[in-house]
Amino acid sequence: MGTVGDLLELSETVLRDARGVGAKKIDVIGDLKVRARNELAFSSQGLSEASETQLLSDRLGKSGVGMDEPWERVLRVLPTRARGAFESVGYTSVRDLVNAFERGELGRLPNFGPKTLTRVHEILETIANHGLDAYLFGDRGRPENLHDLIEQALDTLEESDRDIVERRFFVGDTFGDIGDDYDVSFQAIQARFDTLVETLSYHFRPEAEVLLEPVVEAAEKAGGLLPADRVTELTEINDLHRILFALHLAGLVEFRIWQGVFITSLHQSEIDIKLRRLRDAIVETGRAVLPFEQVKNFSHRAGLRMDRAGLTHLFQVAWEVDIGKSRSIKNPWARRSDHVANVLEDVASPMSAQEILTRLESFEQHEHGINEISERALNGLLHRHEDIYTIERGTYVHASALPISLDALDSVVQWCVKRLHGESGQISTKYLLGELDELGKTEEGLTPYLLKDALSRHSDVLTFKNTYLVAHAATFEESGKTLADRVETVLVEASAPLTVEDVIDLLPEGIDYHRMSIYTTLLSAPFSLNMGNNRFVHLSFVGLSENRRVRLLDAVHDTLPADGTPMSCADLLSELSEMAEARGLAIREYGSGLLWGLLREHEKVVCGPGELVARDTGSESQHVLRTAIGQIVGDYGAAYPREVRSELRTQYGYGGSDSAVFGSLTRSAEEGRLLRLPESLYVTEGSNEEILEAMAQRDREIVRLSRSSELASTPQRVLRLLASYYEEHGHRNQLEKIRSIR
Numbered sequence: 129m130g131t132v133g134d135l136l137e138l139s140e141t142v143l144r145d146a147r148g149v150g151a152k153k154i155d156v157i158g159d160l161k162v163r164a165r166n167e168l169a170f171s172s173q174g175l176s177e178a179s180e181t182q183l184l185s186d187r188l189g190k191s192g193v194g195m196d197e198p199w200e201r202v203l204r205v206l207p208t209r210a211r212g213a214f215e216s217v218g219y220t221s222v223r224d225l226v227n228a229f230e231r232g233e234l235g236r237l238p239n240f241g242p243k244t245l246t247r248v249h250e251i252l253e254t255i256a257n258h259g260l261d262a263y264l265f266g267d268r269g270r271p272e273n274l275h276d277l278i279e280q281a282l283d284t285l286e287e288s289d290r291d292i293v294e295r296r297f298f299v300g301d302t303f304g305d306i307g308d309d310y311d312v313s314f315q316a317i318q319a320r321f322d323t324l325v326e327t328l329s330y331h332f333r334p335e336a337e338v339l340l341e342p343v344v345e346a347a348e349k350a351g352g353l354l355p356a357d358r359v360t361e362l363t364e365i366n367d368l369h370r371i372l373f374a375l376h377l378a379g380l381v382e383f384r385i386w387q388g389v390f391i392t393s394l395h396q397s398e399i400d401i402k403l404r405r406l407r408d409a410i411v412e413t414g415r416a417v418l419p420f421e422q423v424k425n426f427s428h429r430a431g432l433r434m435d436r437a438g439l440t441h442l443f444q445v446a447w448e449v450d451i452g453k454s455r456s457i458k459n460p461w462a463r464r465s466d467h468v469a470n471v472l473e474d475v476a477s478p479m480s481a482q483e484i485l486t487r488l489e490s491f492e493q494h495e496h497g498i499n500e501i502s503e504r505a506l507n508g509l510l511h512r513h514e515d516i517y518t519i520e521r522g523t524y525v526h527a528s529a530l531p532i533s534l535d536a537l538d539s540v541v542q543w544c545v546k547r548l549h550g551e552s553g554q555i556s557t558k559y560l561l562g563e564l565d566e567l568g569k570t571e572e573g574l575t576p577y578l579l580k581d582a583l584s585r586h587s588d589v590l591t592f593k594n595t596y597l598v599a600h601a602a603t604f605e606e607s608g609k610t611l612a613d614r615v616e617t618v619l620v621e622a623s624a625p626l627t628v629e630d631v632i633d634l635l636p637e638g639i640d641y642h643r644m645s646i647y648t649t650l651l652s653a654p655f656s657l658n659m660g661n662n663r664f665v666h667l668s669f670v671g672l673s674e675n676r677r678v679r680l681l682d683a684v685h686d687t688l689p690a691d692g693t694p695m696s697c698a699d700l701l702s703e704l705s706e707m708a709e710a711r712g713l714a715i716r717e718y719g720s721g722l723l724w725g726l727l728r729e730h731e732k733v734v735c736g737p738g739e740l741v742a743r744d745t746g747s748e749s750q751h752v753l754r755t756a757i758g759q760i761v762g763d764y765g766a767a768y769p770r771e772v773r774s775e776l777r778t779q780y781g782y783g784g785s786d787s788a789v790f791g792s793l794t795r796s797a798e799e800g801r802l803l804r805l806p807e808s809l810y811v812t813e814g815s816n817e818e819i820l821e822a823m824a825q826r827d828r829e830i831v832r833l834s835r836s837s838e839l840a841s842t843p844q845r846v847l848r849l850l851a852s853y854y855e856e857h858g859h860r861n862q863l864e865k866i867r868s869i870r
Contacts, residue, residue: 185226187256195223203251204264204331209244213237226252264331271332274339274363274374281328281377289324296321297373329379336378343371343391344380351402351431352394355438359391387445403446405430407461409765409825414515416462416470419857423457425824429765464501465509469516472526478519481506518581528832531573540564540571541582545589548600556596557583587648590641601645611641615649619656619666625718627662659718659725660739670722672709680709681730684723685743692745694736694752697723754792758801758812765825766811769793805846806836816849823853834862839869 189195193202199214199222206214217237219225228234229252235245255263261270271277282290288310295301303314303321310317329336342362347354360366368385375383375391386392386399394402409426410418420436427439434442436453443449449460459466471487472479479487481503488501501509510516515527527534544560557576564570576596583598584591590599590611601611618634619626626634628647635641650656650664657665672680684700695703697720704710713719724739734744736752753776760775761767767775773789793810796802802810803819809829811822823830830853833839839847847866854863 184230184252184256185223188222188226188252191256191259193222193255193260195226196221198222199225200330201334202255202260203248204333206251207244207247209239209241210248213240213244271335271339274365274371277332277335277339277377278370278374281332281373284328284331285324289320292317292321293324293328293373297376298367298369300369325376329377332377333379336374340374340378340380343375347383347391347393350433350438352392352398353386353402353432353434353438353442354391355434355441356389356391357437357441358435389441389445402431405763406432407447408763410459411461412764412825413459413827414462414466414469414513415827416459416467417456418459420451420455420457422824422827422857423451425821429818429821429825463509463513465513465516468506468509469513469526472516472524473528476526476529478523478525478529480523481510484510484524514585518577519575520577530578532571536571537574537578537582540569540574540579541586543569544579544583544598545586545600548589548598548603550603551600552603552605554592554597554599554604557598558596560598587645590645601649611645612649612653615646615653616655616666619664620668622665622669625659625663625665625669625721627664631664657722657725658728659721660728660735663721665718665722665725670726671712676709677726680704680707680713680723681726681733683707683710684727684741685730685732688733688741688743690743690745692742692752694740694742696720697727697739697741700741753788754796754801757789757792757796761802761810762812762822765822766805766809766829768810768829769808772810803846805830805850806833806838806842809833816852819849820853820856823849824857827857831859831862834859834865839866842869 185195199219200211202222203225213234214225219228225234229248234240234248235242251263265271265280268276268280271280282293285293292306295306296303303318307314307317343354343359346358346362350358356366356368359368359371363371365371368388368391371391372383372385375381380393382393383391384393386394392399406427409429410423413422424434424436424439427434427442432439432442440451443451443460447460451457467488468484471484475487485501485503485506507522510524511518516524517527517530519525519531525531530537543564547560547563548555557579561570561574561576561579580591580596580598583589588601590601590604592598604610614635615631618631622630628650631646631650632641635646651658655667657667657670659665670677683704687700687703688695701710701714701719701723705714713723716722720739724735724741727733727741728735732744734742734752736742736756740752742752756776757772760772764771764775769790772793776789793802793804793808797804797810800813803813804810805823809826811819813819814822830850833850834854836842847869851863851866854860854866
């Protein structure tokens with residue numbers, strides 16, 4: 129035996145009779161014979177050079193195969209062993225694989241036997257001779273639409289495999305149900321299903337990605353929720369389950385069907401956040417009826433960009449609310465007092481409770497049964513609404529129709545608060561008006577009732593039922609106890625953090641405690657610990673002495689990065705786990721929140737959202753504050769400094785100065801993060817469309833800007849935005865005012 133040809137002609141019988149050749153060697157020789165035949169063309173006449181095989185790379189290139197393409201996108205239907213072997217040696221392109229084949233290297237790969245090598249050779253020859261589409265799709269050719277893609281994918285499956293896939297995707301059967309019918313466990317069916325989907329994805333993924341690109345792009349533009357009718361419009365398929373199957377073929381396994389009428393890639397928590405933002409924006413308007421365009425703008429601001437049909441489906445499945453087809457939409461979350469306020473705002477003059485009832489009863493239909501309310505219940509609603517003022521006993525007026533300006537009323541209130549400070553007893557608003565008259569500070573139209581109502585809205589003032597009497601919250605004493613004394617008693621007895629509303633409910637009856645009075649007391653009292661997000665505890669709730677608190681806070685300060693990089697309180701407690709004080713807080717239910725509350729009083733630490741804290745470096749650490757401010761302004765749509773300051777204290781327990789807040793707002797505007805409107809109303813900077821959407825969340829405030837004394841000095845861009853907003857929302861008088869200035 130002298131040539132390779134002689135070796136290839138040896139039969140297995142001859143080899144078995146040869147001395148020293150056992151079964152193992154016969155297998156090895158068999159592998160070598162297969163490799164040789166794949167590299168050489170052998171005929172009955174003898175051995176010749178296999179020029180066809182040597183030119184395989186050229187033939188593949190001529191057939192349209194991109195030799196530098198990833199081999200996985202070309203050789204999609206491969207034996208499992210071949211795929212694993214190619215991945216293990218790091219082949220990346222078709223060229224790498226074909227070159228290895230031509231050099232005879234494939235047969236030497238681990239677990240790469242003769243049958244696998246032969247199958248790979250057959251695949252390469254098919255592609256070289258008939259083209260890539262013939263290898264991938266046979267006589268049917270490359271699918272041109274999603275319907276063809278889905279059918280071709282299903283047709284590649286055996287009958288039982290197709291049944292498993294269709295029942296799981298299209299019927300919704302569980303793996304357990306399918307397993308029972310096949311008399312196997314649900315684990316076995318699930319494993320089979322996963323393998324089938326993975327194999328189909330290998331085969332059809334590139335085509336599925338291209339055909340589904342419009343759907344994926346539309347879902348992204350819509351904010352992650354794509355309505356079924358929009359999917360049908362894009363694909364001409366009205367079954368979302370078939371679309372979901374196609375998405376899995378494309379490897380987009382994060383997509384799912386939500387509420388039966390949307391395709392989404394969002395986690396439920398992400399959807400909940402968007403829905404909450406939309407609902408809050410609608411609630412914040414205080415309007416019983418809203419223009420559809422305003423609701424649409426709110427949805428865009430919340431990250432949900434849908435047309436009328438999409439929003440109709442969304443409201444129905446999310447809240448079981450039918451928004452109808454009219455240009456105006458009833459606010460499903462409007463308070464009963466909002467309906468009353470809208471009546472007063474529309475009338476624009478004082479009305480008695482009976483007059484309001486008469487007007488309500490004239491409506492043919494009204495939400496919440498407001499037209500059936502008693503006069504006594506109506507009085508309760510009138511006293512609780514922030515935009516409704518009592519001008520005389522039993523007579524009410526909307527804030528937009530007050531006999532004096534809100535600015536003038538605010539000036540009177542500020543003077544009265546200073547006058548009340550230091551008084552341990554009560555003073556009548558009639559007496560206060562008399563003093564104002566003597567000083568020449570009276571305002572026409574200001575009544576004792578209106579002054580009492582306005583004072584009741586100030587955080588430093590207490591009012592008393594059925595009288596004109598008022599008092600200063602900090603200095604008024606009743607039975608030797610101040611408001612702070614009563615609040616401390618409530619906190620001491622609490623076993624968990626309390627909100628402002630919880631504290632009000634637990635205070636003794638008899639005095640009208642304004643929410644802001646309680647809130648200010650909780651913020652300023654030395655015994656109160658603000659945990660953020662409207663949660664307060666007594667300092668003793670922490671369970672650490674003053675010395676131990678100081679020791680812990682100093683350690684936290686030293687642990688915080690010197691460059692002002694923020695850390696979470698949970699990470700800080702973990703970092704300081706060797707300290708007994710830190711370990712004690714770490715195991716408690718509210719441990720990280722308690723640490724964050726303690727740190728808000730630390731003069732060298734800045735607190736931010738999500739229980740983040742940073743060392744106060746005077747520069748980098750301000751990023752925490754600016755981030756918090758930006759988040760607040762974004763949530764509000766448009767916010768005043770006082771609202772930002774209030775939210776910083778409520779949500780983040782901010783204990784810094786007001787000047788720092790104003791400074792951060794100013795710097796954020798200078799840096800292009802925020803845009804300042806007249807009257808220091810801030811919105812998040814962005815495109816004109818985004819800013820107009822943000823402004824729509826504060827419609828009433830934007831309307832009031834048309835009366836601002838700052839308009840003459842307002843930048844032209846802001847005036848153009850205001851004009852666009854007023855025109856878009858039908859505020860004609862305000863639009864004319866802006867046009868006259870421009």
